[in-house]
Amino acid sequence: MGMVARTGDAAAFAGLVKRWEGPIRRLCVRMAGEERGENLAQETFVRVFARRGQYAEGKKFSTWVWQIAVNVCREEWRKAERRGEVSLGEREVHEKQPGPAERAEALERAVLVQEALAGLGERLREVVILREYHGLTFREVAEVLGVAEGTVKWRMAEGLSELGRRLGPRLGEGQRALATDERG
Amino acid sequence: MGVMMNGDEHIERGELAGFLYGELAGERRAVVEGHLAGCAECREEVARWEAVRGELQGWRVVERHEARRPVWGRAWRVAAAVGLVAAGFAAARMTAPRGVSVDEMEARLVAERVERARLQTGMAAALQQMEARRVADSAALRRDIETVAVRTQAAFEQIVASAKPEEP
Numbered sequence: 439m440g441m442v443a444r445t446g447d448a449a450a451f452a453g454l455v456k457r458w459e460g461p462i463r464r465l466c467v468r469m470a471g472e473e474r475g476e477n478l479a480q481e482t483f484v485r486v487f488a489r490r491g492q493y494a495e496g497k498k499f500s501t502w503v504w505q506i507a508v509n510v511c512r513e514e515w516r517k518a519e520r521r522g523e524v525s526l527g528e529r530e531v532h533e534k535q536p537g538p539a540e541r542a543e544a545l546e547r548a549v550l551v552q553e554a555l556a557g558l559g560e561r562l563r564e565v566v567i568l569r570e571y572h573g574l575t576f577r578e579v580a581e582v583l584g585v586a587e588g589t590v591k592w593r594m595a596e597g598l599s600e601l602g603r604r605l606g607p608r609l610g611e612g613q614r615a616l617a618t619d620e621r622g
Numbered sequence: 623m624g625v626m627m628n629g630d631e632h633i634e635r636g637e638l639a640g641f642l643y644g645e646l647a648g649e650r651r652a653v654v655e656g657h658l659a660g661c662a663e664c665r666e667e668v669a670r671w672e673a674v675r676g677e678l679q680g681w682r683v684v685e686r687h688e689a690r691r692p693v694w695g696r697a698w699r700v701a702a703a704v705g706l707v708a709a710g711f712a713a714a715r716m717t718a719p720r721g722v723s724v725d726e727m728e729a730r731l732v733a734e735r736v737e738r739a740r741l742q743t744g745m746a747a748a749l750q751q752m753e754a755r756r757v758a759d760s761a762a763l764r765r766d767i768e769t770v771a772v773r774t775q776a777a778f779e780q781i782v783a784s785a786k787p788e789e790p
Binding site for chain 1: 635636637638639640642643645667670671673674677678680681682683684685731732735
């Protein structure tokens with residue numbers, strides 16, 4: 439990134455995009471759904487390039503990129519709220535059609551998870567996604583979001599509990615199986 | 623979570639989350655483990671969170687290369703070539719001269735995206751035309767081959783007929 443920031447080298451930027459394209463796209467898709475997520479990922483890289491001069495050498499580059507991506511997603515979230523949309527990603531969730539029989543179960547599971555996440559508040563959802571899907575530690579998530587580590591852990595606990603309520607029936611099955619295992 | 627029936631305090635929920643994700647240092651981890659051994663309420667909470675984590679893994683984002691379908695067949699090569707040229711063009715233009723303000727840079731990038739979208743739209747239309755032409759060419763070629771075959775057959779039959787010896 440240092441080279442990109444100093445020289446505006448398009449080739450160096452292309453390398454950077456190649457390395458980060460997957461993780462940023464996955465984050466944006468999880469935050470905003472497939473269709474909007476693609477656009478938000480592109481927007482993230484446009485901003486990374488446009489703001490390359492603001493990147494401070496010595497600062498962790500990953501934190502800087504995650505921050506930009508999260509902010510892009512937050513802006514989209516607020517726009518969606520102003521437009522009166524229920525929640526991001528929900529429309530796409532309902533548009534998905536069941537595939538072949540052998541994929542139906544996996545698809546149903548994915549749809550339920552998307553719906554549950556789409557129903558979480560922005561603050562809880564971003565913590566759950568960054569920690570659970572992108573493997574950032576709580577400290578790293580705190581740096582990205584600019585809040586205390588304790589706040590992040592509290593949000594994670596709240597997020598998991600809320601997801602538990604939303605995924606209730608499915609978890610019931612899992613927990614019954616767990617109880618059986620423990621007894622067995 | 624508050625206080626247990628025996629007067630001991632429950633583990634703070636944020637710390638339980640830290641435990642769940644393996645982020646507690648040795649001593650705190652041992653304290654939490656000790657608490658969980660004697661507290662069904664916290665144990666249930668952690669078990670429920672674990673179940674939630676298991677469910678979360680059921681959603682895997684489809685990677686772009688997995689979602690791509692071979693709609694265009696060989697035309698993809700053409701599309702890739704055109705895309706490379708467009709990307710090179712965009713990358714070259716993105717190399718801004720020094721001294722350009724961030725606002726100006728953003729404006730240029732927005733224009734760049736519009737231009738790229740326009741190029742992609744044009745490319746898709748061109749590819750559709752190519753595909754339609756290919757289908758039409760194939761049909762025409764097939765008709766030509768069939769015509770030649772029919773004429774060849776007719777000519778062959780004529781030759782055979784003319785070569786037959788006349789009956790006495």
